Amino acid sequence: MSIGWSKSDLSPRRYLALAALTAFVIVGIPASFFCWAYSQGRLVAPALSGNVCFDEKARFLRNSPNKQCDVLVIGSSMALNNIDSEAMLKHLPPGTRLLNAGAYNMKISQTRALLDCLLAVYRPRNVIFVCGLMDFNKTPGPTQFFDASEVIHFINGRSAWVPILLRHFDLQYYVKWSFRILQIRSSRRDYFSVMFDACGSIPLEISFPKVDERRWNLKVDPEQLDPAEYEELASIADSVRSRGLTLICIQPPMKRGSVPMAVSAAVDEHWSRMERILATRGFHLWNHSAMGLSDDYFCDYSHLNNKGAPIFSEIVGREANSEGPKERVASTQTSRIH
């Protein structure tokens, strides 16, 4: 193959050199800057899933030296924000290693996929799944997902960060998060905080009246429940059971009035359905939805704040430490009020 390259043209070598130089100036310099920013911890975590909290959690797990745990907490923001690691550890045997792998905006299907990664890396003895009603809700549009083997390698530290950074490089994404990430990494006064404690929990420092009004007044809507998510719950229970581990499935407390009377029967049916799924696999639902905590302990309709999370976590710690479940399925009417 020969190309009609005349002598008056720019020589092929010069043409290539000029094109390469242009590309390098445009890509190379910003790329070097981003690599530097990442190494300094000033860049949002590589977008393994596109869910910032999940990605930041993956980075947190990668940077944590300990790659083993005894008690693994999983779930969405229900697990992330409702658990206070320190309070929970008080009621677990000394030396117990706790890891909270919860991240906000996680659907149950995503938690199931993440659980498989975490079980492969951390080999815990007990798994605590903190899951609220809203985790079962339908979401519009396709669910964001991640490559499980990539996440395992990333958490394990087996993959170098430069290729990961390159693979998930998205200029718009990094620029968009450049300032916000520094803010939410250093404050727990933001609902989207990613300021993890040593075990990966984030009890939020948000109390009434300095709350987001929309979140505060939200109500549970059982019509939004997605039947497919129950299958994912069953899949989580099967996965834990097949490994001979214990699963503790917990419904955390809910703010009074967040379950309208009109839907309480449907909500009870939801918990009964969860209980049936878990019971057939030898597990139980520990329902603390009606714990009776006052509004001071909440930062919105379903998340506890840094006053409520320790109280709930102590109970979870005690229950995890005990052998059997203390409380079977409760309903909105019959739960014990503390």
Added chain:
Amino acid sequence: MLFNSYEFLLLFLPLTIVLFIVCGRLLGKRAAFGSLVVASLVFYARWNPPYVLLVIASILFNYGTGCLQHGIIQRRGKASRAVLAFGVATNLALLGYFKYANFFVDTVARATASSWHIEPIVLPLAISFFTFTQIAYLVDVWEGMVCSYSFLDYCFFVLFFPHLIAGPIVRHHEILPQVQESDGRLKFDNLAVGLTVLAMGLFKKVVFADGIAEHATYVFSQATAGVAPDFAAAWGGVLAYACQIYFDFSGYSDMAIGLGCIFGVRMPLNFNSPYKARSIIDFWRRWHMSLSRFLRDYLYIRLGGNRKGVTRRYTNLMVTMLLGGLWHGAGWTFVIWGGLHGMYLLVNHAWGKLTNGQRWAGSRPMLVVYHIITFIAVLVGWVFFRAKTFSTAVCMLKGMAGLNGIRLSPGFEKFLSHWAAWLPVRFAHIDFEFVAFLWLLILLPTIFFMPNTQEIMYRVRPALKQAESMAAVLWRPSPRWALLTGLALAIALLKMGRVTEFLYFQF
């Protein structure tokens, strides 16, 4: 491995070029092309290593069958025909098992309401492409159109990574004479032209196709979930998909040509501004040209083509298009898409016969009408091509027909308030983002009014059998074009964060 990944562009491609140069300089031409065969196997293995054995087995079988035909058996005799039938049947059986077994079993089970079931079979990457390439080779051997090739040449012809995964479906007489004439040395002018075409293709895929993709996906996934799109959203979604598949396939085809060019091999043209077509016949001469050619030469003509009367001709056309649809995917929506295009072709041929010799039929206004009708027909076809189920496609078509209601953004209300009562529209939020409309405003004029890559690059003809170019913008090796190439490459590299597959990889 995908062409639009950092792994390919920053690691695989540079290493392959270095290996090609070193082997060419130190060991000669055979070693240089041998290195490309090895690199192609690595390229394929990166997807799923065990499946390399399948490709190798397929190559050994077809090369062996070809040799058998060549040397031992009398050309076009009974024995030769039997060997050809056996070779083609084995290839089709392999394709049928991997690609259609699940589809067949599911269809039968559904039709008979039985619980017949087989485990899902993983579809080996590119099986449709390397199978078709080799079937064409066997038929050509049988017809005496093939001189004897070495095993290495044959491996290169089937495996060369630019066309391996998603075409073009190459013919031996296009590729192998170039290998035989080559000196196995990398030339800087080839490298410069190849990289320029590669950069253009990468830009189309990463910036244009991936940029509009999310908007198409949103509308179609909403329709799949049962949310009926209104008029604007349905048209927006279908136009977005039309742009996505256009730039996706165009980008891939450019990249294949550019990569071939780097190593001194011109690939056949596979994509030539199909939306500029003024008839469906013309569309199929411009869209996936190598597949159209394969279907014409090895299916339509073998079925009798147009030699056995009008009825037989139309039947052959329909069968060819139905099978072409099925080739794209094991699903009824693909069959419907093929059938729809078959019907379009019948109408097109019938119209051609009816208006033959009439001057008004070729007038300028009529050409514009033909162009619009062709594009709309293609869009309707894309609805079935993209929709996962028949009901989703129907839902989209209803939306396009306005049967799901017509909405206008509330911003228009103040301008149209006097006529609001008379207009069959509602003023409400449209399920199609404003930014997507902006994308369409950029992409559609680019498709219809800009020259394509091959026209721009006409001066150096990076592809085989290029038509004359009347393009106002022609590439030349100037500093300005070098800067533009670097810029396109850089923007594409920066946008390449999320690696997305080429749509034709799944076929």
